[in-house]
Amino acid sequence: MKGAIMKDFLNHEYVRKLVVLSFLNNYSKPVSIEKIAEKIGSTKFTVQSILDDLEYDLLNEKTLTLGKTVDKEYFLKTIELSQDVFLDRIHLNYAKKSVIFMMVDELFDKNGINTKKFCIENYISQATFSRSKQKLALIVEGCGLQLPSYSKNGIEGSEYRIRNFYFLFYWSFFNSVEWPFDVESYHKIASFIDKDESKLFANISKIQRNKIIYILYISLKRISLNNSLKEKPSKDLKEFPNYACFFNCMKNFFFEYGIKTPELLESEIHYLFFVFYDNKLIDFDEDILQYFTYMNKNNPTYGKISNFWINIFDDVFKLTLSQKQKIDLFHDINTLHAHCELVHCKQKYFYKNYIEENFYAYEKIELKLKKYVEKLFYRLDENTEYHNFRITYLKVLSDEDIINQYFVFIYHFLLLEMEMEVEPVVVYIENSLDYRVKEILEKKIERIFGNKISIIKTLTKHIDLFVTDHHIQGEDIRKEIFVPTFTDRKKFDLAVKAIQKLVSQKVVLSNHTKINHFFH
Template sequence: MKHFLDRLQTRKIRLLKIAKDNKELNNISDLAKELNCSTQTLTTTVESLIEDLEELSIQTLSIKIDNKLFIADFSNEFSLDRLIHLYLKKSFEYQVILDCFFNTTKSTSQYAKDYYLSQASTYRKINSVKTILAQFNLELQQASKIQIIGEEKMIRYFFYSFFWETRTSVTWPFPYSKDFIEELRQLLYPENYLKDNTLINENKLDLWFAITLMRVKENELIGSLPEIKKMLQKNPSYLKNKAEITERCLEVNRDLTPQQIDEEVYFYYVVMMYNIYYVEYDDKMMPLLEAINENNEVFKLASVQFIESLNHFLSKPLKIDQYNILLANLISIHMYVFLFEGLLSPFEEPLKTKRFDRIYPSFYKLVKNTYQNFIEFDSFSKYYYNKELLFPSYMLTLFVSIDVKNYTIPISVYLYSSHSKILETILKKELSKMTQYHLFFTDEETDETDLIVSDTFNIPYKLSENRMLIWDPIPSDTDWKNLRDKLSEIKKEKEFLFLD
């Protein structure tokens, strides 16, 4: 929202989010630190927010500062989305972009009157919109009317990014209902997308389709996408439902030619694929895999090369099913990035990829090494140079596509119970539930054993203490914590040694 809300509005929203999520954080000194402002600025912010609530007739929230404590009383009906929406309606930049989308723009002088701005302030805000558009390789034209000009696919990407950034639950601003969009999407889904073996980002797909339909209605068409065409032609749903898809498109714009309809559907398909992830192999993937195999576009070659680069750093080659799942998911990423020229929307807050390092440090390094190997190919670096855009997608896709722990270095464990073989078996089952580690159990201790877990030092042979963990016959919470720490230490040491 930083592009459309001023600093004061942004601080108000952050303050309310903190107050709603963490009621114990109410001391104004602590809140000021959290908001990176002085206590005086925070006090001014609260006073201004009280005025906003009165002006906007929001009676579902009351706030005050009492004895250096910020007190907020939220009713169940309070909607932060509604407040954000009301703030957005006051934003000059937001309104200009919204008007461009709905083709309802005014003259610059009229905008100045509407927002009580001087000519200098108006042009400064217009330039702010131009700066945003420039990041999508677009321009703001100020001739007879204000409009956005540039390549159609980038205009759509911009509007998608804009609406996703400013989305609230308050309103659906598009004339096409979600039911209509859902019906159109169903006609395009390959059959297996409707099964349990996929993850579908419904909200993003709804938004993409709504924007695309609006552009088609205005006769702003996508044009030829020859590189994408082959990917759709083996889609059974597309072939079976082509007549009905054509009919739905003509409902939006009666002047469309068959070729223009096909071109729009190719665009839908890329967007749809990017927002659908396979998690399990299904034989119904075969048409998609056939289309991939018959394709020699850069996004297919990049996907194959990425997997080849990945295989250098896995402990064993991917099984065929997981290879196919990963290939299908990578194709989606690489098609999407290819289509939008590797641009990362400036509106999006990129996932903090470094935080993956804390969750699974060796896996983070695995992906990092793979990407570095992959990007050395000049034919791919032209399109896939934007690490900020790609890295989160690669991380998440690999987690979804393959059981990561099965392709990392295994840890051999010898578990010994002096009390009972039954207890030993039970403990092995419990350890097997620690899915973040690739554990396998040995029947005897050898030089290759990474960890010996025992309830006594008195086992039949001398063991090295640096790879030994002693715990109670029925392990305590502390014992389990010590085990996790030991396994993490071994895992990191083994995998980093392998990756280096």
């Protein structure tokens, strides 16, 4: 097994522990040391040492322990919530003790690192600091930024991108566990959002609300360290009713923190407008396409490239796009290119539980789609105008980075645009002793799955699952789940899980059919 949870920011010893924990977390039954060693590519001695350490590390965990059978097979034993939530906390605890994590935290807090003081306070040797700094420099460079030789100068590059780097870092590590900064700041920002009279935040979800709080806190922190936004917005944005409402709301927010300089307010609020929209944190009433149309008037290259992109996309995938689809694509590809130009950071650094070689494409249909996306990219890049656009505006992204961005974009578009019904799972329910038991089972299962299943009354050739109290002659026993009565909760739950698995398979099949429709 390669990869672990955001491994690039963690000390090697913690990565090894998380690899073992992730493996146990994903395994449905106790596993031998030999099996673990084989799967993670390590020796039995090393695995035993890691398991001993984990046993000690988990002593203070109230919700998760490491279990061991009489045959010396290991498993994770949870008390309350899902295992992944618990791994998030363990992962964060390991991160807080990791040098690179501490360096990023220090850079954010102080905009630089006093090497001597940092090493003394954290009991780190100069050699360890140097090695860790080199690794961090590679991560930062992968995000289109720079870490100068003297860390006291902080991370350098586009302020939009620096803020996104810190947002992704803190959000990915902390969001499911705890707030990373002072609690008073959280409550003050949250209170502003909750009491806002403009109703800008009226319909946001909990996760959107928390993201907004993180983004606003990071903006305030960067302002306090005199890290101003160099990107200058157009004043004409104020002509849009949406932007005027947003501007006034955010102006009131900054006023609460004594930030009133017109130029600073203008650049900061424009930044927030873009970031909130890019992350889909607020639903604007007005068609935001006006904003991007205006942007294209100021930078006609964007609009020209988007139209060219749509034409090549249409040709490579042999589509017949409607006018509405073309307008939506124009809007969305503009947004994607703006994201890549202004804030993009390499996603693999911030995702949890990924295997790097399969990060974007794993199944055959996805690998096939990626080949088509590569074909699209190279067709685009043959064009001089697109090539110049790419090396000018998307210069921090490698060819592979751009292909990966296009892959997710196109995958999303094709699945959303191709309306295709998912076939229901066909279930036959029988009870040999009491027809009322049969009908109760039918109703209970029907209420759980609704139109995702079709319960039939007679035997046919196309039945996905039998829920029965006896083997039905001539039918495949592997399709049968034995449920003697509706009060047998354990057996009933097995039937529900079996149906859920089949529903998931049907959804995957439907998605594959949608995507495969475009291949020729």
